[in-house]
Amino acid sequence: MSVPPLTKHDGDGNRYTRPEAVEAQIASVSDLQCDEIARRCAISTRSDPEYLRSECLIHLLRKTRGDNSDGRFDRLFPLVLRRFLHALPRSERTQGEVVLVDGRLSDVNDLARSRFLTLMTIDRQGGDRLDFYEVHFDEAVALLRLTARTRVGRRAARETPMELDQETNEPTVEVERAAGSLQKDDDAFLSDPGFRSRVLAAIDSLPREQREVMTMLMNNFQIQSNDRDVPSISRITGCDARTVQNRRTRAIAEIRRMIGLGAEG
Template sequence: MTNTEADGALYARPSAVEAQIDEAIGLSRSDLQTRLSITDRSDPAYLRSECLVHLVREGRRTDDQQLMSAVLPVLLGRCEANLLVKVSDGGMPDAANVRQEILENLTDLFVSDGTGEFPNELDFYECRFNMAFRALRIDAVRREARRRKRSIAVVDLPPSDAPGGPDAYEDAFARVSENFRVLPTQEWDVFREPFMKAIEALPAEEREAVILVHVLGYKEESEDPDEETAATRCNCTGRTIRNRLSRAAAKLSCFKEDL
């Protein structure tokens, strides 16, 4: 390894990782497959992720496709399991695509290993994999938050006959959209949980309309037949989407002063 710590010292693997790498390199392919199948971290035969990173890099350096094909899917599977918890579908919009982006970014590090502007970026993954992968995950989540900040706009609701008047409902959604356009603040954190619970309590069709239009930023409808909108995603008309939004707004109008 050639990358260095902040004090200039070369990255150094923990002794336990060094010993495991030495052991794994000497395994036959069948024995390696057996070790790779162990998922219990408390098992002494469990191969640490730092060791897997080294094996994948070794396979790439020696053009050993069989080794790479055996080890990389196991490592990515562990990462995917982590992401299903840390970047859950209920925790942020478009979580599935964010998870896929993170896995692709990790795969790209292996593809570009030894080349480009940062040829030894994987050194840190061989020393402290969990810390390195956590940083990769957080960077992707923050990029998604910035993307939503740029792309999500307030969408005005049409006039409604629901009790309380349209202005109150538009005000409620305007405040909701504003908070989803920016990175989380302490004030928003206070109201996020009750608001998300209120969203979840909506009937499924109303909840979907709110999320598509006021969280993900889809148009209600479009004259362009090829444009994906809330209406096309829900397989209904724009008028139906607006009706669903009006009904949902009536139920969420209590947030107009709070958010």
């Protein structure tokens, strides 16, 4: 099977070309069903023969621009977004009984993620903005982060200490209140750095429909938007806002159960 060439050119006027290994994998997986693609996306060991290259995943997503009748974009989009997020460095680390959050790195990641979502939205209309992601995905992400880091600039205090309870090794009640995790809203804990790793692990174990909704919510997607240029969960999943909200409610309840917060209230 012939893989369509890229169209974007570099600064020297040379057209971008994918590595042979990328082109070979694209040719071998182009007709796979979404369930099989999702299964292979879960393989994180790059030496595994079934590991799906990020460049290939980007190509499969972009391929849906001309044929989205089977909803492949809806299935592939969360997989691409998750792969991008895993390529970003973590902004928090544990030092003894304290969780240190690198505020500047967190801002850089947020800006890079926002820009990537914008690029994907624009790319849906056509063009070559994501061509380099089919050539060297990791390098493209690194360049995006470099641009974001330049924009964020310097901060006086890069890390904010978070006190943990000595017995439970969880954020103290005072810290949780300050972070909003003890607010009445059922999803306030999602923005708490102390829960981040467990929340992400819980989301990965949710049923597909709930996982997709939560992945997009964690990346500040609106449930519904009247602006056709603004990507919304409802539009991407092909569901009405009520269905999306119901999936969110069930997902939040399950995440709370898995990380030990219990029912709301």
